[in-house]
Amino acid sequence: MLRKVMWILSAGLLLFACMIPHTHVHVAGKEDRMIDRLTEYLANEEQLQGAAFAIHITEEQSGKTIFEKHADQRMRPASNMKLLTAAAVLDELGQEHRFETIVATDGPVKNGQLNGNLYLIGKGDTSLTYEDIERLANQLHELGIRKINGDIVADDTYFDQERYSEDTTWKDESAYYGAAISALTVAPDNDYDTGTVKVMVKASASSGKPEVRVVPETDYITIQNNAAIVSDNEEAELKVTRTHGSNDIVISGSIARGENEQEWVAVWEPTEYVLQLFEDYVKASGIQIKGTTKTAKAPAKRTELLRKESAPLKELLIPFMKLSNNGHAEMFLKHIGSREKAGNWEDGINQLEHYLDGMQFPKGKMVIRDGSGLSHVNGITARQLTTLLIQAQQESWFPAFKTSLPVAGKAERMVGGTLRNRFVGTDLAGKIEAKTGTLTGVSSLSGYMETKSGDRVVFSILLNGMLDEEEGPGIEDNILKIVYEELKSMHTN
Structure with a gap:
């Protein structure tokens, strides 16, 4: 009788066990071994001696921390700041948003003559090229215009006239990564190195x-x-x-x-640069110009002649994030500011902070001075970056955000981006999607990594105060290799 009762109990327990949802269970000791290996590596890495670092690694879905070190210490994020800017501009404008450039006039067109001024109006298109400007000039000729009895006017008032964020140094001004910001600016290439x-x-x-x-x-x-x-x-x-x-x-x-x-x-003064290009292309198309060129606000009462629209924002994020374009970041930041006045840094930063408040970021716990991360005054924690990366997954625009991230070891520039030469030929090639960052003394990497078991982790690694920031990527790679190696057998069914 007792044997029969025990058999019934055993069968019941087995049935109950089968009803428990199928979950991953951590293997005892595996996580501790990963923590021990990371702790030892960080303590013995010579390049980190005297430097500061912050690391936070979590499970992707649950957000559970699996490793952290100085995760709440504010650090200079370098271009990891672009993660915040990309999320905010997607949330504010929407992934299908397109940017416009308009050609208009305040006078009539009759018998091939435009009797008034011609206005080239910029609305902050990050992808406008000199070829687009030439095309607009040729299209004016196609409209039948042969003479302009007025001035050619460039209108960049969609943004304010402040060209550089407050912490830009004079040495950055001639570098492509420190280009002046304008609502009317062009690039010489299809990477959109604007200005x-x-x-x-x-x-x-x-x-x-x-x-x-x-x-x-x-x-x-x-x-x-x-x-x-x-x-x-x-x-x-x-x-x-x-x-x-x-x-x-x-x-x-x-x-x-x-x-x-x-x-x-x-260039110095990008609006004037576009204006001169436009004038040259209008003349080259066979149109005479009676007046002069100048910059001014176009009148409210005007007639639109031509309009050039950009690709949707979700596509413009590709060169922005893959190639880490600082100018695009600052233009996006100005775009999300006040709608009541010209786009500017102060309103853009306020809107970015408002967006982060909605994600329940603690107020007053970060320092934001620009949208690109070029400023050495920015201060963000590793935990704040992983929080953003985890919560972004719930947004409708997340596929566009994720697609914009550089992919480790992928040679194509608009896929691998700034990670195309890292993890090449290793198990981690194609399994890391993350934003890189580099400043003098600073290296950073934050994003998503797929483990060998198919699970995914979210990570942020911020290195500051380095004697040589070029040593940073190697350190970041070593950290992620340790995590990958230890996590590959950490889970069991």
Whole structure:
């Protein structure tokens, strides 16, 4: 009888066990081993001696912390700041939002003559290129316009006139990553390096001095070519810089014979740059201009002649995040500010903070000075970044956000982005989607990683105060390799 009762109890327990939902259960000791390995690595990594670091790693779905070290210490995030900007602009404008550039007039068009002023109105399109400006000029000719009896006016008042965020240094002003911000600005390429010209230097075998070509061709900048050509066995270093407060570009140093080099240089006053390009292209299309060129606000009463729309925001996020474009970040930040006045940094930052408040971020616990992370004053914690990454998964725009992240070890630039040369040929290639960040003394990496078991973790690694920030990516990679190796057998069914 007792044996029968025990059999019934055993059967009942088995049935009850089968009714329990199928879940992952941590294997005892595995998580501790990962923590021990990470702790030992961080303590012994020579490049971290005297530096500061913050790390937070969580399970993707539950948000449960599996490792943390100084996770609540504010750090300079560098371009990891773009994670916040991308989420905020998606939330505020929507992933299908398109940006506009408009050509309009305040006068009638009759018998091939435009009797009034012609206005080129910028609305903050991050993807506008010089070829788009040329196309608009040609389309005016196609409309039958042969003469403009008025001025050509560039209107960039959709944003304010503040060109640089408050912590931009004068040394950043001529660099492509520190380009001036305007609601009317163009790029020389399809990477959309807005507000710049591309300077191409070629040292052919027959020339005594290197040849220089600028894209787009424009008289807005001047070139002073002081560079020399040296033989292959001589040390060569070419420098391309713009003189502060001007559009004089000086090329100095040397380039090896047979070599080609190119550099993107930010222009001084991008609106004036676009205005001159537009004037040149209008004339080249066969249209006479009676008046002059200037910048001013277009009148409310005007007639639209042409409109150029950008690709949807979800597509513009690809070059922004994959290639880590600072100019795009600041333009997006100005876009999400007040609708009652011109876009500006103060309102944009306030709106970004308002968005984060809605995600239940603790108020007053971070410092935000720009949208790109170029500022050394920004202060964000690793836990705040992982919180953003976890909560973003609940948003309708998350697929666009996730697609915009660089993918480890993927060679195609608009897939791998700034991670295309990392984890190549390893088990982690294709399994990390994350935003990189680099400043002097700063390296960062935050995003998502798929483990060998198919589970995913969310991580943020912020390294500050480094003697050489170029050592940072190797440290980040080592940390993630340890996590991957230990998590691959941490779960069992």
